[in-house]
Amino acid sequence: MVSTNIEDSELDSHGPQTFLTKYVWSQDHKVIAIQYMGTATAIGLVALVLSWFMRLQIGFPDTFDFIDSESYYQYVTMHGMIMVIYLLTAFFLGGFGNYLIPLMVGARDMVFPYLNMLSYWFYLLSVIILASSFFVPGGATGAGWTLYPPQSILEGTPGSDWGIILMLVSLIVFIIAFTMGGLNYVITVLQARTEGMTMMRLPLTIWGIFVATIMGLLAFPALFVGGVMMMFDKVLGTSFFIPAIVSMGESLEYGGGSPLLFQHLFWFFGHPEVYIVALPGFGIVSDLISVHARKNIFGYRQMVWAIVIIGALSFIVWAHHMYVSGMDPAFGFFFAITTLIIALPTAIKVYNWVLTLWRGNIHFTLPMLFAIAFVFTFVVGGLTGLFLGNVVVDVPLSDTYFVVAHFHMVMGVAPVLVVFGAIYHWYPKATGRMMNQTMGHIHFWVTFIGTYLIFFPMHFLGFVGIPRRYFTFDGLDFIPESALTLNAAISIAAFVVGAAQMVFLFNLFWSIRNGKKADGNPWRATSMEWQTPQTPPVHGNWGASLPVVHRWAYDYSLPGVEEDFVPQTIPVAEGEMDER
Amino acid sequence: MIIIVIIVLLVIFSVVFSFVSPWTYVPIAADWSEIDLLLTATLWITGAVFVAVSLFMAYALYKYRQSAGNRADFEPENKRLELILAVATSVGVIAMLAPGLVVWNKYITVPDDAKIVEAVGQQWSWAFRLPGEDGEFGLVSTHDIYETPFGVSASDPAGSDDIIIDDNELHLLLGQPVKMVLRSIDVLHNFYVPQFRAKMDLVPGIVTYFWITPTRTGTFEIICAELCGVGHSQMRGYVVVDEKKEYNEWLAEQETYAKLVANERNDNVEYAQNSE
Amino acid sequence: MSIFRHISTKPWLLDERPANVIHPGLASRTSTTKSGLRLFLGVITALFALLSVAYIENTTLAYWTPLLEPQLLWLNTAVLVLSSLTIQRARNLAAKDLPVQARRLLITSAVLAVAFLFGQMFAWLELLQLGYFASVNASYAFYYLMTALHGLHIFGGITVLVFALDRAYREDNVDTIKRTVQLCATYWHYLLLIWVVLFAMMLMDNGSILDKI
Numbered sequence A: 001m002v003s004t005n006i007e008d009s010e011l012d013s014h015g016p017q018t019f020l021t022k023y024v025w026s027q028d029h030k031v032i033a034i035q036y037m038g039t040a041t042a043i044g045l046v047a048l049v050l051s052w053f054m055r056l057q058i059g060f061p062d063t064f065d066f067i068d069s070e071s072y073y074q075y076v077t078m079h080g081m082i083m084v085i086y087l088l089t090a091f092f093l094g095g096f097g098n099y100l101i102p103l104m105v106g107a108r109d110m111v112f113p114y115l116n117m118l119s120y121w122f123y124l125l126s127v128i129i130l131a132s133s134f135f136v137p138g139g140a141t142g143a144g145w146t147l148y149p150p151q152s153i154l155e156g157t158p159g160s161d162w163g164i165i166l167m168l169v170s171l172i173v174f175i176i177a178f179t180m181g182g183l184n185y186v187i188t189v190l191q192a193r194t195e196g197m198t199m200m201r202l203p204l205t206i207w208g209i210f211v212a213t214i215m216g217l218l219a220f221p222a223l224f225v226g227g228v229m230m231m232f233d234k235v236l237g238t239s240f241f242i243p244a245i246v247s248m249g250e251s252l253e254y255g256g257g258s259p260l261l262f263q264h265l266f267w268f269f270g271h272p273e274v275y276i277v278a279l280p281g282f283g284i285v286s287d288l289i290s291v292h293a294r295k296n297i298f299g300y301r302q303m304v305w306a307i308v309i310i311g312a313l314s315f316i317v318w319a320h321h322m323y324v325s326g327m328d329p330a331f332g333f334f335f336a337i338t339t340l341i342i343a344l345p346t347a348i349k350v351y352n353w354v355l356t357l358w359r360g361n362i363h364f365t366l367p368m369l370f371a372i373a374f375v376f377t378f379v380v381g382g383l384t385g386l387f388l389g390n391v392v393v394d395v396p397l398s399d400t401y402f403v404v405a406h407f408h409m410v411m412g413v414a415p416v417l418v419v420f421g422a423i424y425h426w427y428p429k430a431t432g433r434m435m436n437q438t439m440g441h442i443h444f445w446v447t448f449i450g451t452y453l454i455f456f457p458m459h460f461l462g463f464v465g466i467p468r469r470y471f472t473f474d475g476l477d478f479i480p481e482s483a484l485t486l487n488a489a490i491s492i493a494a495f496v497v498g499a500a501q502m503v504f505l506f507n508l509f510w511s512i513r514n515g516k517k518a519d520g521n522p523w524r525a526t527s528m529e530w531q532t533p534q535t536p537p538v539h540g541n542w543g544a545s546l547p548v549v550h551r552w553a554y555d556y557s558l559p560g561v562e563e564d565f566v567p568q569t570i571p572v573a574e575g576e577m578d579e580r
Numbered sequence B: 001m002i003i004i005v006i007i008v009l010l011v012i013f014s015v016v017f018s019f020v021s022p023w024t025y026v027p028i029a030a031d032w033s034e035i036d037l038l039l040t041a042t043l044w045i046t047g048a049v050f051v052a053v054s055l056f057m058a059y060a061l062y063k064y065r066q067s068a069g070n071r072a073d074f075e076p077e078n079k080r081l082e083l084i085l086a087v088a089t090s091v092g093v094i095a096m097l098a099p100g101l102v103v104w105n106k107y108i109t110v111p112d113d114a115k116i117v118e119a120v121g122q123q124w125s126w127a128f129r130l131p132g133e134d135g136e137f138g139l140v141s142t143h144d145i146y147e148t149p150f151g152v153s154a155s156d157p158a159g160s161d162d163i164i165i166d167d168n169e170l171h172l173l174l175g176q177p178v179k180m181v182l183r184s185i186d187v188l189h190n191f192y193v194p195q196f197r198a199k200m201d202l203v204p205g206i207v208t209y210f211w212i213t214p215t216r217t218g219t220f221e222i223i224c225a226e227l228c229g230v231g232h233s234q235m236r237g238y239v240v241v242d243e244k245k246e247y248n249e250w251l252a253e254q255e256t257y258a259k260l261v262a263n264e265r266n267d268n269v270e271y272a273q274n275s276e
Numbered sequence C: 001m002s003i004f005r006h007i008s009t010k011p012w013l014l015d016e017r018p019a020n021v022i023h024p025g026l027a028s029r030t031s032t033t034k035s036g037l038r039l040f041l042g043v044i045t046a047l048f049a050l051l052s053v054a055y056i057e058n059t060t061l062a063y064w065t066p067l068l069e070p071q072l073l074w075l076n077t078a079v080l081v082l083s084s085l086t087i088q089r090a091r092n093l094a095a096k097d098l099p100v101q102a103r104r105l106l107i108t109s110a111v112l113a114v115a116f117l118f119g120q121m122f123a124w125l126e127l128l129q130l131g132y133f134a135s136v137n138a139s140y141a142f143y144y145l146m147t148a149l150h151g152l153h154i155f156g157g158i159t160v161l162v163f164a165l166d167r168a169y170r171e172d173n174v175d176t177i178k179r180t181v182q183l184c185a186t187y188w189h190y191l192l193l194i195w196v197v198l199f200a201m202m203l204m205d206n207g208s209i210l211d212k213i
């Protein structure tokens, strides 16, 4: 492992000079962050377009020739996988993690900048491999993002030759990339904090990213093992996951394996993965609410504990995805109990967000709007989780549109709203300009209301029992005619929401040149990233000497202080203590 | 400010939608009304929490919006409040979970008087088997599926009276508890009849089960609820719940394994004679 | 229990001073590379632990037939032990400020590790020639999988060793050399440990491992 220890010498702040080392082969965490975000956005757009295709088929069946059963399943699979792994995980950890960790803890860079750079290039490679799987013979895999064997590697599933192999290779490369990045994030938070920055003075954003990264480092190996084993089954003809079966009229050579073993491995990764995209979101939202309500986050310590407890518990709930998978049903008791225990720290987080608003001085800025929309959406998604976690209630609902509605609310829309809010919030730091307000508001209202209209009614389709991952509902008598009308309406909402994202993308580029100029701390926030000597921060972040931290990140509206915020770098005044 | 109005409107929309929505559970046809009850109860409880939290948030947004003289409080934490909220939440969660676990226990405990019926899935169709008079299934081997009907082993005497239904329609007797024994010969599937509420995956290599008691006659669709390849959404079957008389009529028409084997042999003999 | 004490401090009270101030720029005395390596070993542990759970679960199943271990594995194990010993010796020498002597041992150690990899490949060939492909039985599938994953980690270790040491020696800074040798040695010993555990599991595979423990 090659690394530089951070020694605070002036030399360090002389950045790389050529264009190539500055913007392409850069080891600067801010550049790498933006590379991550750009790549994630690009591949995320593909996933968005795929969701339109799916909605075309569901809303207006038999109208579009280019969508057949095979391609529909390919869209479902690629959409799900890209959104969860290549967009959200990469955006939160590779993007925000990279940008914010060194700035917020007061470091000059990540502790292993070279490894950090490699991490991005491996990520890019994994994205390219993934994207190329659309173009190989047979096309991308259509096994569902869960990739359950045996069907993922057997004829009868689209892309069961090259598609699945490329998917597995891409995931393996992604995991390598993530591990390289993750080592950085964790060690930087643990060891590169500047003077005075104790763990308990960290903003919650860092706590969320930090715990999520540790979870990723421990959970991704499960996917890695499962992926390699499946690759063996596919390429070498082993039978890790495949029992004796006949397929398409032929007895296959396989025998003795267990499909359930893969499901356990997958969900041992998959459930923590849900929280890997949720926890950074939790952290960021806490900070957005606090800054824009001009109030300290309510119950900081409980928020930290909740993050840690959720992180730990999420390793012992995985089989709630397998209640009707055919595993020993007695496990249902255990996993239902652990799952509903997680509801408690999660609920406390929601209460604390709302209680932070209470007695605040709420500025309805764009980041605040997104944060409010997040809380609202997350409450819906979290509550529907109580249906699915409660094992017997899950029975009729599992694999229906209720599940689709639930996970889109809780791990699709909610984290995406945080991503947007965070971009509006930190954009002035990264570019020196504000994003355009009008476009921002259009984007916000359409996205917030639109996604709610898309996913809220879907719960009710789930109550009917309408199954998910269905190419067609043709000829199913138990589905009322009206449900098809509803599906068409949902599809239209989905197109409108998609179009609003184009406004956002345009705004992103337009504002770089045309946005209103912002000073170094336009939101008047306390945390360290707003205290850099230059905006945007230059290589080395802090100029000649590292900053010193004197207080936590939430000194807003202190009694007896005229300004309604006191940055972390301001020393404690005489007698300030007595006021608390 | 608009956000407050919108949140209130979305709450109203959600509540109204829940009441007027024509999309709700299909009429139940099995003895799992407890599940419906729990589902409805959970909907009420979570619905109430949703309305309370959202409206409280809207109120907070309204009351503490930015204004000239307004200044936020400094309030790091309030242990008592957090404790009260945590306890209240725990009570709510336990209230939902405890009955859930009781019903789950019932779901996985098959009553002694349940008759067994086997459903076998393959890409992308269903077939069924009844144990016949001896109440026992004969052994099967997946690899023999193309050798003998259903892959039932010829050497196991328990198999000869098994009734093989190589058709996508299964009949069940009204009021008779059945244990559905599930097998797959290729990939994962899931046996799901929305009216029965119950479902379970079919997993190649192992045998899974669930049980129901049909409570209403009629014809219900069996759908597959686990992605199983391109034909997943076309993998349909039917369950017909009959009164005793119709059920027996249907049963009389079905053929046993021994009969099928005999027929096949005759066919082969005929075929051999014809081609001579 | 200092972690618990730490996370229950009230950060809004201003007199909470950090316990160990080692600044500028570093919140802890441990070298970052060392912590990074430890964390990475944690990740590897998760990986091999999950693999072992899957393995042990499989040995209890009916179709499992024990692996016919190539006797060569014993020799390979000995080579890997030797490699660990030499690197440990190199580490001691480097600690005594004898980088040149350490270097010779490091090269020996790397060569031994390469020999181990070749040995593992010969063991594969031996089984393949006898017709024991990965598809024969889960025991063989696991054997190929575990040796391959372990071998890849050894290979990665050798690569890093060669490049990092090359750089360290060119810089000719004794401290850098010391630190690099130390890290490599830790990694080496850990992979040896993993190999011993994997090998032991393979040896105990006739019947349930759980019964034997």
Ligand code: HEM
Pocket (backbone or CB within 6 Å): A051, A052, A054, A055, A076, A077, A079, A080, A081, A083, A084, A088, A143, A144, A145, A146, A404, A408, A411, A412, A413, A416, A451, A454, A468, A469, A470, A494, A497, A498
């Ligand atoms: C407006 C935005 C979105 C729309 C319209 C949309 C729509 C859909 C549709 C139609 C399906 C397939 C349903 C089925 O046939 O079962 C689906 C599946 C899925 N979506 Fe989205 N989606 C959106 C955003 C997201 C986001 C942001 C995420 C991030 C977590 C996400 C994650 C998934 C996953 C994991 C699946 C399941 C894939 C599978 O079944 O294998 N979606 N989405």
Ligand SMILES: [Cu+2]
Pocket (backbone or CB within 6 Å): A270, A271, A274, A317, A318, A320, A321
């Ligand atoms: Cu989960």
Ligand SMILES: [Cu+2]
Pocket (backbone or CB within 6 Å): B188, B189, B190, B224, B225, B226, B227, B228, B229, B231, B232, B233, B235
């Ligand atoms: Cu299916």
